[in-house]
Amino acid sequence: MENHIQKAADILSHTERLLVLTGAGISTSAGIPDFRGDKGIYTLGTVSEDIFDLRAFRDDPKRFWEFGKKFIFTMEKAAPTPMHRFIKKLEIRMETTVVTQNIDGIHEKAGSTDVIELHGSFSSLTCLSCGKTYAYKGKQDQIMETNSPICECGGALKPDIVFFGEPVQDLKKAFKKAADADTMMIIGSSLTVYPASLLPSYFKGKMIVVNKGPVSGITITDLFLDIEADRAAIELSKILFPGEEI
Numbered sequence: 001m002e003n004h005i006q007k008a009a010d011i012l013s014h015t016e017r018l019l020v021l022t023g024a025g026i027s028t029s030a031g032i033p034d035f036r037g038d039k040g041i042y043t044l045g046t047v048s049e050d051i052f053d054l055r056a057f058r059d060d061p062k063r064f065w066e067f068g069k070k071f072i073f074t075m076e077k078a079a080p081t082p083m084h085r086f087i088k089k090l091e092i093r094m095e096t097t098v099v100t101q102n103i104d105g106i107h108e109k110a111g112s113t114d115v116i117e118l119h120g121s122f123s124s125l126t127c128l129s130c131g132k133t134y135a136y137k138g139k140q141d142q143i144m145e146t147n148s149p150i151c152e153c154g155g156a157l158k159p160d161i162v163f164f165g166e167p168v169q170d171l172k173k174a175f176k177k178a179a180d181a182d183t184m185m186i187i188g189s190s191l192t193v194y195p196a197s198l199l200p201s202y203f204k205g206k207m208i209v210v211n212k213g214p215v216s217g218i219t220i221t222d223l224f225l226d227i228e229a230d231r232a233a234i235e236l237s238k239i240l241f242p243g244e245e246i
Protein backbone atom coordinates (compact mmCIF):
# COMPACT_ATOMS: atom_id res chain seq x y z
CA MET A 1 0.00 0.00 0.00
CA GLU A 2 2.93 2.40 0.70
CA ASN A 3 3.89 1.97 -2.93
CA HIS A 4 0.37 2.95 -4.02
CA ILE A 5 0.36 5.98 -1.72
CA GLN A 6 3.68 7.13 -3.16
CA LYS A 7 2.39 6.67 -6.72
CA ALA A 8 -0.74 8.66 -5.92
CA ALA A 9 1.36 11.44 -4.40
CA ASP A 10 3.57 11.48 -7.52
CA ILE A 11 0.53 11.82 -9.77
CA LEU A 12 -0.91 14.62 -7.64
CA SER A 13 2.37 16.51 -7.54
CA HIS A 14 2.32 16.63 -11.37
CA THR A 15 -1.35 17.60 -11.62
CA GLU A 16 -2.53 21.00 -12.81
CA ARG A 17 -6.29 20.43 -12.96
CA LEU A 18 -7.81 17.97 -10.53
CA LEU A 19 -11.36 16.72 -10.37
CA VAL A 20 -12.36 15.03 -7.11
CA LEU A 21 -15.54 12.96 -7.03
CA THR A 22 -16.74 12.15 -3.52
CA GLY A 23 -19.42 9.84 -2.21
CA ALA A 24 -20.83 8.81 1.16
CA GLY A 25 -17.61 7.03 2.20
CA ILE A 26 -15.84 10.35 2.76
CA SER A 27 -18.41 11.49 5.33
CA THR A 28 -19.14 8.39 7.40
CA SER A 29 -16.23 9.20 9.71
CA ALA A 30 -17.87 12.61 10.25
CA GLY A 31 -20.90 10.79 11.64
CA ILE A 32 -23.11 11.03 8.54
CA PRO A 33 -24.81 7.69 7.89
CA ASP A 34 -24.76 6.39 4.34
CA PHE A 35 -27.77 4.81 2.67
CA ARG A 36 -26.92 1.29 1.59
CA GLY A 37 -23.70 0.48 3.48
CA ASP A 38 -23.57 -1.99 6.40
CA LYS A 39 -24.92 0.66 8.76
CA GLY A 40 -26.84 2.58 6.11
CA ILE A 41 -30.21 4.09 6.93
CA TYR A 42 -31.93 1.95 4.30
CA THR A 43 -30.01 -1.19 5.31
CA LEU A 44 -30.94 -0.77 8.98
CA GLY A 45 -34.52 0.15 8.10
CA THR A 46 -34.24 3.52 9.89
CA VAL A 47 -36.38 5.00 7.13
CA SER A 48 -38.27 3.56 4.22
CA GLU A 49 -36.63 3.87 0.82
CA ASP A 50 -39.29 6.25 -0.50
CA ILE A 51 -38.38 8.96 2.05
CA PHE A 52 -36.61 10.92 -0.72
CA ASP A 53 -39.32 10.22 -3.28
CA LEU A 54 -40.85 13.39 -4.70
CA ARG A 55 -44.35 11.97 -4.98
CA ALA A 56 -44.27 10.67 -1.41
CA PHE A 57 -43.10 14.11 -0.26
CA ARG A 58 -45.96 15.87 -2.05
CA ASP A 59 -48.45 13.46 -0.47
CA ASP A 60 -47.15 13.91 3.06
CA PRO A 61 -44.39 16.48 3.70
CA LYS A 62 -44.67 15.98 7.48
CA ARG A 63 -43.60 12.38 7.13
CA PHE A 64 -40.39 13.53 5.43
CA TRP A 65 -39.69 16.36 7.85
CA GLU A 66 -40.01 14.16 10.94
CA PHE A 67 -36.99 12.25 9.64
CA GLY A 68 -35.45 15.11 7.66
CA LYS A 69 -35.04 17.50 10.56
CA LYS A 70 -32.97 14.95 12.50
CA PHE A 71 -30.93 14.10 9.42
CA ILE A 72 -30.25 17.78 8.69
CA PHE A 73 -29.33 18.38 12.34
CA THR A 74 -26.72 15.60 12.08
CA MET A 75 -25.32 17.11 8.88
CA GLU A 76 -25.23 20.63 10.33
CA LYS A 77 -23.12 19.66 13.32
CA ALA A 78 -20.72 17.41 11.35
CA ALA A 79 -17.11 18.61 11.13
CA PRO A 80 -14.85 18.13 8.09
CA THR A 81 -12.82 14.92 8.11
CA PRO A 82 -9.06 14.75 7.39
CA MET A 83 -9.93 13.91 3.75
CA HIS A 84 -12.23 16.94 3.39
CA ARG A 85 -9.41 19.11 4.77
CA PHE A 86 -6.82 17.45 2.53
CA ILE A 87 -8.94 18.16 -0.58
CA LYS A 88 -9.24 21.82 0.44
CA LYS A 89 -5.48 21.97 0.94
CA LEU A 90 -4.82 20.64 -2.57
CA GLU A 91 -6.15 23.98 -3.88
CA ILE A 92 -2.78 25.47 -2.87
CA ARG A 93 -1.04 23.24 -5.42
CA MET A 94 -3.55 22.77 -8.24
CA GLU A 95 -6.87 23.87 -9.67
CA THR A 96 -9.30 21.67 -7.74
CA THR A 97 -12.95 21.01 -8.49
CA VAL A 98 -15.04 18.86 -6.18
CA VAL A 99 -18.04 17.01 -7.56
CA THR A 100 -19.97 15.39 -4.74
CA GLN A 101 -22.86 12.98 -4.44
CA ASN A 102 -23.24 14.05 -0.81
CA ILE A 103 -25.79 16.50 0.53
CA ASP A 104 -24.03 17.25 3.82
CA GLY A 105 -22.32 20.51 2.80
CA ILE A 106 -19.04 19.47 4.47
CA HIS A 107 -16.80 20.39 1.50
CA GLU A 108 -17.96 24.02 1.82
CA LYS A 109 -17.44 23.83 5.56
CA ALA A 110 -13.86 22.68 4.93
CA GLY A 111 -13.40 25.74 2.69
CA SER A 112 -13.36 24.15 -0.76
CA THR A 113 -14.19 26.93 -3.22
CA ASP A 114 -15.31 25.03 -6.34
CA VAL A 115 -17.92 22.46 -5.35
CA ILE A 116 -20.59 20.92 -7.56
CA GLU A 117 -23.31 19.27 -5.46
CA LEU A 118 -24.96 16.82 -7.86
CA HIS A 119 -27.65 15.94 -5.34
CA GLY A 120 -28.22 19.45 -4.03
CA SER A 121 -28.07 20.70 -0.47
CA PHE A 122 -30.27 21.19 2.57
CA SER A 123 -29.16 24.80 3.07
CA SER A 124 -32.13 26.16 1.10
CA LEU A 125 -35.80 25.22 0.69
CA THR A 126 -38.13 25.75 -2.27
CA CYS A 127 -41.92 26.12 -2.29
CA LEU A 128 -43.58 23.38 -4.31
CA SER A 129 -46.46 25.73 -5.21
CA CYS A 130 -44.89 29.07 -6.21
CA GLY A 131 -41.14 28.28 -6.44
CA LYS A 132 -40.01 30.84 -3.87
CA THR A 133 -36.81 29.84 -2.06
CA TYR A 134 -35.85 30.30 1.58
CA ALA A 135 -32.67 29.77 3.59
CA TYR A 136 -32.96 26.69 5.79
CA LYS A 137 -31.84 28.72 8.81
CA GLY A 138 -34.82 31.06 8.53
CA LYS A 139 -37.27 28.16 8.59
CA GLN A 140 -35.50 26.00 11.15
CA ASP A 141 -37.75 26.95 14.10
CA GLN A 142 -40.88 26.22 12.07
CA ILE A 143 -39.47 22.84 11.04
CA MET A 144 -38.55 21.89 14.60
CA GLU A 145 -41.93 22.96 15.99
CA THR A 146 -44.35 21.80 13.31
CA ASN A 147 -42.57 19.29 11.00
CA SER A 148 -44.19 21.32 8.28
CA PRO A 149 -42.42 24.43 6.98
CA ILE A 150 -44.64 26.46 4.68
CA CYS A 151 -44.21 29.32 2.23
CA GLU A 152 -45.95 32.67 2.60
CA CYS A 153 -48.31 31.41 -0.13
CA GLY A 154 -49.22 28.38 2.01
CA GLY A 155 -47.34 25.87 -0.16
CA ALA A 156 -45.16 23.11 1.30
CA LEU A 157 -41.41 23.77 1.41
CA LYS A 158 -39.05 21.05 0.22
CA PRO A 159 -35.30 21.06 0.90
CA ASP A 160 -33.20 21.60 -2.22
CA ILE A 161 -31.91 18.06 -2.02
CA VAL A 162 -32.45 16.14 -5.26
CA PHE A 163 -35.25 13.66 -4.63
CA PHE A 164 -36.01 10.59 -6.70
CA GLY A 165 -38.05 11.88 -9.61
CA GLU A 166 -35.96 15.07 -9.97
CA PRO A 167 -32.97 15.75 -12.27
CA VAL A 168 -29.50 15.99 -10.71
CA GLN A 169 -27.90 19.44 -10.71
CA ASP A 170 -25.04 20.89 -12.76
CA LEU A 171 -24.38 17.62 -14.53
CA LYS A 172 -23.11 19.24 -17.75
CA LYS A 173 -20.74 21.41 -15.75
CA ALA A 174 -19.41 18.32 -13.96
CA PHE A 175 -18.86 16.48 -17.27
CA LYS A 176 -17.02 19.50 -18.68
CA LYS A 177 -14.77 19.71 -15.61
CA ALA A 178 -14.06 15.98 -15.99
CA ALA A 179 -13.12 16.45 -19.63
CA ASP A 180 -10.72 19.29 -18.74
CA ALA A 181 -9.02 17.63 -15.76
CA ASP A 182 -5.68 15.86 -16.02
CA THR A 183 -6.22 13.84 -12.85
CA MET A 184 -9.39 12.46 -11.31
CA MET A 185 -9.65 11.24 -7.74
CA ILE A 186 -12.66 9.17 -6.74
CA ILE A 187 -13.10 9.03 -2.99
CA GLY A 188 -15.60 7.05 -0.91
CA SER A 189 -17.83 6.01 -3.77
CA SER A 190 -18.41 2.57 -5.24
CA LEU A 191 -19.49 4.36 -8.44
CA THR A 192 -22.72 2.41 -8.67
CA VAL A 193 -25.01 5.44 -8.59
CA TYR A 194 -26.00 7.16 -11.81
CA PRO A 195 -25.01 9.77 -12.99
CA ALA A 196 -21.76 10.05 -11.02
CA SER A 197 -20.92 6.61 -12.38
CA LEU A 198 -20.73 8.16 -15.87
CA LEU A 199 -18.19 10.81 -14.93
CA PRO A 200 -15.06 8.70 -15.54
CA SER A 201 -16.15 8.06 -19.14
CA TYR A 202 -15.75 11.81 -19.86
CA PHE A 203 -12.20 11.76 -18.59
CA LYS A 204 -8.90 10.79 -20.23
CA GLY A 205 -6.22 11.48 -17.63
CA LYS A 206 -4.83 9.61 -14.65
CA MET A 207 -7.28 8.07 -12.21
CA ILE A 208 -6.78 7.58 -8.47
CA VAL A 209 -9.50 5.66 -6.64
CA VAL A 210 -9.72 5.69 -2.83
CA ASN A 211 -12.45 3.45 -1.48
CA LYS A 212 -12.65 0.77 1.17
CA GLY A 213 -14.21 -2.05 -0.84
CA PRO A 214 -14.87 -2.75 -4.50
CA VAL A 215 -15.55 -0.02 -7.05
CA SER A 216 -17.41 -0.75 -10.25
CA GLY A 217 -16.03 0.12 -13.66
CA ILE A 218 -12.41 0.85 -12.78
CA THR A 219 -9.67 -0.54 -15.00
CA ILE A 220 -6.25 -2.02 -14.29
CA THR A 221 -4.58 1.23 -15.33
CA ASP A 222 -6.36 3.06 -12.51
CA LEU A 223 -4.51 3.42 -9.22
CA PHE A 224 -6.77 1.81 -6.61
CA LEU A 225 -6.23 2.45 -2.89
CA ASP A 226 -8.49 0.03 -1.01
CA ILE A 227 -8.32 1.97 2.28
CA GLU A 228 -10.40 4.37 4.36
CA ALA A 229 -10.46 7.93 3.00
CA ASP A 230 -8.99 9.47 6.15
CA ARG A 231 -6.03 7.10 6.19
CA ALA A 232 -5.27 7.98 2.58
CA ALA A 233 -5.54 11.69 3.41
CA ILE A 234 -3.11 11.40 6.30
CA GLU A 235 -0.56 9.35 4.34
CA LEU A 236 -0.75 11.52 1.19
CA SER A 237 -0.51 14.64 3.30
CA LYS A 238 2.77 13.46 4.85
CA ILE A 239 4.29 13.36 1.35
CA LEU A 240 2.66 16.40 -0.24
CA PHE A 241 2.59 18.70 2.80
CA PRO A 242 5.42 17.39 5.01
CA GLY A 243 5.47 18.63 8.59
CA GLU A 244 2.04 20.26 8.30
CA GLU A 245 -1.11 19.45 10.25
CA ILE A 246 -4.00 17.99 8.31
Ligand SMILES: [Zn+2]
Pocket residue numbers: 127128129130131132151152153154155
Ligand atom coordinates in the same frame (compact mmCIF):
# COMPACT_ATOMS: atom_id res chain seq x y z
ZN1 LIG B 1 -45.06 29.52 -2.21
